[in-house]
Amino acid sequence: MNLKNINQNKYLFCATSLDNDINNKEKKILSGKWCKNSGENFNEKIVKIDDLINENDYVYLQRLVDLYSEKLKTYLNKVHGTNKPCKYWNILVLPWLITYLPCQFYRWKILQETVSISNDLEFIEFQNLKKKHPKTTLEYLQLIRSSDIFNYTIFKNILDFLKKNNKINLKLIKNEKKFVQADKKISFFKSTLFEKILEPIQLLFAKKNSSLIDPNLFKKDIFFKINKATNNNPVFLFNRSLDSKILSSTKFNLNFRNQFEILKHDYIRDKDFERFINTKIFMDLPISLMEGYNNFIKSIESVKLKPKLILSGLEHYHNERYKFWLAKTVIENGSKLIVSSHGGGNQLKFSSCLQFERKIALKKLVWTKPRENNDVQIPSLKIIDNILRNKNAQSLIFLEEPSWKYPVRFEKGLCFKNFKNLKTLKKHLKSEIYSNLLYLPSVSCVREEQSQIKNFLKHQYHDNKTIFHKFKKKSKITICTFPETAFIESIFNGPTILINNFDKKPFFVNQETIVEDFKKNNIFFDDTANAAKHINKIWENPDSWWNTKDIQDLIKQYSSVFCKVEKDPVKTWIKFIKEETHAI
Incomplete structure (x- = not known):
C-alpha cells in the first residue's frame, strides 16, 4: 500500500488488526482493543463498546429476534417449497439469530460512534480477501468471536451500506495484500464409523425409549442412573462431527440466494440498521439452512425415534443434525421438548x-427462580458432589472470566479485562498473599491476552485449561470475576469474592437487595482494589469471616433465588422426568 494515498487530515477507521498493522497513520479510530491485540493504553481513538449497549438495546434485540424468526419462516418455506410452522423454523433458526443480530448490532453501534467523531473517513480495502461463508450455526459463532478476516468483512459490509446511503463520506484505500485462507482438511473416519456402525446400534437400543435424554446434561454416572430409573436405554446419538461430513461438498451459491426478494417490514426502532439487515440476512444465513437444507433432511431419515419427551441441554444450540431431527419430531410426532439451562447464567438480567x-420449548429447567412463564426451578446437579476445600489450603484462586476477541451475542465480557484485574491485584495485595495466587484460565479465552498473562504470572499461571472442580481443595479464598456458574460452585465451597460491574452485568429484576447485602458483607465488589484490601484483611483466617451467621444466611438466601440445592437432586430429576412423560 502506498501511504501517500492516505490523507493525514482524515481519520483512518481500522476494523481489525489486519488493517491496523499495515499502516502507520497517527490519526486513526480503532473499532476496539482487538485492533492492537493488547489491553494497554492507546494513543489512537478507540471505540469503547461496553458503553454502547444498554437495557433498551437488549429489549430491542429480543423484539428483532422475534420479528426475523417470523419473517424467515415465510422466506425459508418459499426457498424450500415447504409449509412448515413457525416452531419448526424457530428450532432451526433461533440459535443462529441470537448470535447474528447482536453481533451485527454491536458492529453497527461501533460505526455509529465512529461517525459521531467524524463522518469523513478512510478505510483500507483488501483486494484479495475471500469471504468466508459459514456452513453451520456453530461455525458462524466460531468465526464471529475470533476471526479477524470474518469481522473485517462485516465492518466492510456496514461501511459499504453507509456510503451507499450517503451516511458517510468514505474513501477506500486499495491494498493488494494476499491472505492465506486454506480450508482445514477434515478426516471423516470417526464420523463415518459413528454413522455406519455406532449410530444404528444406538438406534436399536433407543427404539422403545419413552424419553430421549441429552447425555451432555449430566455426568456419565448420573446419566446412566436417570435413564435406568426412567426405564430408558442410555444412548449417545447425533455425533456433531457428522455436520461437517453432511456439508462437505455443499458450497455457497450466490445465484441461488439472489433469486429471492429482500425482506421488507414496518421498522421497529433503528430504521437504517434494520434496512441493512434486510439487505444482508439472506446472504449470511448458514449453508445448512439454505444450500445444505436437503442434505440434513436426508441425513435424519434413518433416525425413526419417536419419544414422548426430549430433554435437551446444549445440543439444540449448535448440533445441526440434532436440530433438524428435533424440529421434525416435535412438529410431526408431537414430542414434548424440555430444555435445561446448563449453568448459572440465568441469574443475569441480560x-x-x-x-x-x-419460543421452542414447552418448559425450561433452571437453577434460578422462574423468570419466564415456562421456567421450572430444579436443583443443580453441579453442587451434588461439591468437594470441600482443605482447611489448610493456601492458594488464592483466580478464576478467569471467559471472553472472546470480538463481541459475541448480548454479552459484556471484555478482552484484556482479566489482565487488568491481575495488575490491580498485584499492586494492592500484600506480596506474601499475592505469591500464593493461582490463575485458572478459561477454555474460552483471547489468545493474545493469555500470552500476556503467562508472561506476567510465570509459574502462577496454570497451563492446562481445566475446571475449577479439580482445584477446590486448594482454595483458601477464591476470586471470581463473573457472576455465573463458577461463582455459585465456589460459594458452596468456601470463602469467595466476586468482582463485577453490577451496572453492566446486573442480576435479573427485583434482586437489588441481595446485591446490596452482599456488598455490605464484602462478598461483592465493584472495584478490584477494594477487593484486594479486603483479602489482605481476612487472609490469616478467612473462615472467621465466612462462617459468620450473617454470611451463611446470605448464602442460603442467594441459593433460594439463584441456585436450588437439595440433598438428593437426582431423585427430584427422576421424579420430574417420570411425571412429564406420563402426563403426555
Missing part, C-alpha cells in the same frame, strides 16, 4: 441467549 428457548 441473558446472552435472549431467552429464545421460550
Whole structure:
C-alpha cells in the first residue's frame, strides 16, 4: 500500500488488526482493543463498546429476534417449497439469530460512534480477501468471536451500506495484500464409523425409549442412573462431527440466494440498521439452512425415534443434525421438548441467549427462580458432589472470566479485562498473599491476552485449561470475576469474592437487595482494589469471616433465588422426568 494515498487530515477507521498493522497513520479510530491485540493504553481513538449497549438495546434485540424468526419462516418455506410452522423454523433458526443480530448490532453501534467523531473517513480495502461463508450455526459463532478476516468483512459490509446511503463520506484505500485462507482438511473416519456402525446400534437400543435424554446434561454416572430409573436405554446419538461430513461438498451459491426478494417490514426502532439487515440476512444465513437444507433432511431419515419427551441441554444450540431431527419430531410426532439451562447464567438480567428457548420449548429447567412463564426451578446437579476445600489450603484462586476477541451475542465480557484485574491485584495485595495466587484460565479465552498473562504470572499461571472442580481443595479464598456458574460452585465451597460491574452485568429484576447485602458483607465488589484490601484483611483466617451467621444466611438466601440445592437432586430429576412423560 502506498501511504501517500492516505490523507493525514482524515481519520483512518481500522476494523481489525489486519488493517491496523499495515499502516502507520497517527490519526486513526480503532473499532476496539482487538485492533492492537493488547489491553494497554492507546494513543489512537478507540471505540469503547461496553458503553454502547444498554437495557433498551437488549429489549430491542429480543423484539428483532422475534420479528426475523417470523419473517424467515415465510422466506425459508418459499426457498424450500415447504409449509412448515413457525416452531419448526424457530428450532432451526433461533440459535443462529441470537448470535447474528447482536453481533451485527454491536458492529453497527461501533460505526455509529465512529461517525459521531467524524463522518469523513478512510478505510483500507483488501483486494484479495475471500469471504468466508459459514456452513453451520456453530461455525458462524466460531468465526464471529475470533476471526479477524470474518469481522473485517462485516465492518466492510456496514461501511459499504453507509456510503451507499450517503451516511458517510468514505474513501477506500486499495491494498493488494494476499491472505492465506486454506480450508482445514477434515478426516471423516470417526464420523463415518459413528454413522455406519455406532449410530444404528444406538438406534436399536433407543427404539422403545419413552424419553430421549441429552447425555451432555449430566455426568456419565448420573446419566446412566436417570435413564435406568426412567426405564430408558442410555444412548449417545447425533455425533456433531457428522455436520461437517453432511456439508462437505455443499458450497455457497450466490445465484441461488439472489433469486429471492429482500425482506421488507414496518421498522421497529433503528430504521437504517434494520434496512441493512434486510439487505444482508439472506446472504449470511448458514449453508445448512439454505444450500445444505436437503442434505440434513436426508441425513435424519434413518433416525425413526419417536419419544414422548426430549430433554435437551446444549445440543439444540449448535448440533445441526440434532436440530433438524428435533424440529421434525416435535412438529410431526408431537414430542414434548424440555430444555435445561446448563449453568448459572440465568441469574443475569441480560441473558446472552435472549431467552429464545421460550419460543421452542414447552418448559425450561433452571437453577434460578422462574423468570419466564415456562421456567421450572430444579436443583443443580453441579453442587451434588461439591468437594470441600482443605482447611489448610493456601492458594488464592483466580478464576478467569471467559471472553472472546470480538463481541459475541448480548454479552459484556471484555478482552484484556482479566489482565487488568491481575495488575490491580498485584499492586494492592500484600506480596506474601499475592505469591500464593493461582490463575485458572478459561477454555474460552483471547489468545493474545493469555500470552500476556503467562508472561506476567510465570509459574502462577496454570497451563492446562481445566475446571475449577479439580482445584477446590486448594482454595483458601477464591476470586471470581463473573457472576455465573463458577461463582455459585465456589460459594458452596468456601470463602469467595466476586468482582463485577453490577451496572453492566446486573442480576435479573427485583434482586437489588441481595446485591446490596452482599456488598455490605464484602462478598461483592465493584472495584478490584477494594477487593484486594479486603483479602489482605481476612487472609490469616478467612473462615472467621465466612462462617459468620450473617454470611451463611446470605448464602442460603442467594441459593433460594439463584441456585436450588437439595440433598438428593437426582431423585427430584427422576421424579420430574417420570411425571412429564406420563402426563403426555
